[in-house]
Amino acid sequence: MKALFYWLMDKVVWALFVVPALSEWLKDKESTPWISAAFDWVNRHAVGLLGEPAFPWIAGTLLGTAIGVLSHRLLVWTVRRITEDRFEKFDSLSVDVMLHLYNSRGLSADTDVSGLMAKVQRLFTALQNQRVTTPNLPKGDPVPTLTAYINYIRPFIEDRDIRVLRQRAKEWVTAQVKTRVD
Structure with a gap:
């Protein structure tokens, strides 16, 4: 269960960063507009679900959780290496x-x-x-x-x-x- 939680948090945080950037990059390329539209839809749907006023708080919480997970993994790796x-x-x-x-x-x-x-x-x-x-x-x-x-x-x-x-x-x-x- 713990591994599933870490995996999910990792994917959600990366999605929050990657989806808008990848969507804008694909719009610039104009090679596959349907992929860009799909990413825009995912981003709009997430913002709509969370609500725009709550989005920074939830994004901050997810970012804090992701940083905590990364710090924990780094600590465990360091202790294991020593x-x-x-x-x-x-x-x-x-x-x-x-x-x-x-x-x-x-x-x-x-x-x-x-x-x-x-x-x-x-x-x-x-x-x-x-x-x-x-x-x-x-x-x-x-x-x-x-x-x-x-x-x-x-x-x-x-x-x-x-x-x-x-x-x-x-x-x-x-x-x-x-x-x-x-």
């Missing part, structure tokens, strides 16, 4: 960490972990900036915890819903803390 950029970053950083883990085939005592930890820190910082809970990695071997955490949150990153991602990450970290305590 959200997409944020999740693209999460996705890229988590893939970087997983690829580093896969390519290193785990960590041993002689493996340099500074590159991995830098990638992990970038991922965790990006997540924490959006108030997503991240785990405290154990001192010994952080790979199992890190792999489990990233594998758990990846589907929620792909869903592109920050509220669900925050909730699920918090649940995972809480469950891990409880299992460590037990």
Whole structure:
């Protein structure tokens, strides 16, 4: 119903602007007078229906509604674009960490972990900036915890819903803390 309302408001507002201009342009061309007459009839009929004294008020209301709809669409598009950029970053950083883990085939005592930890820190910082809970990695071997955490949150990153991602990450970290305590 909402989409139908937006579509109708969009068409009515454009018709109020386009019909008189198109009618005058067609009169200048004189190629198809019946089309111009049809547009004139539509415009006269709309003015007759609304009444000339009320026409500016109704046209103003329709114009205001159209501007509101356009502003809403612009706001939704902007928020969606910002959200997409944020999740693209999460996705890229988590893939970087997983690829580093896969390519290193785990960590041993002689493996340099500074590159991995830098990638992990970038991922965790990006997540924490959006108030997503991240785990405290154990001192010994952080790979199992890190792999489990990233594998758990990846589907929620792909869903592109920050509220669900925050909730699920918090649940995972809480469950891990409880299992460590037990």
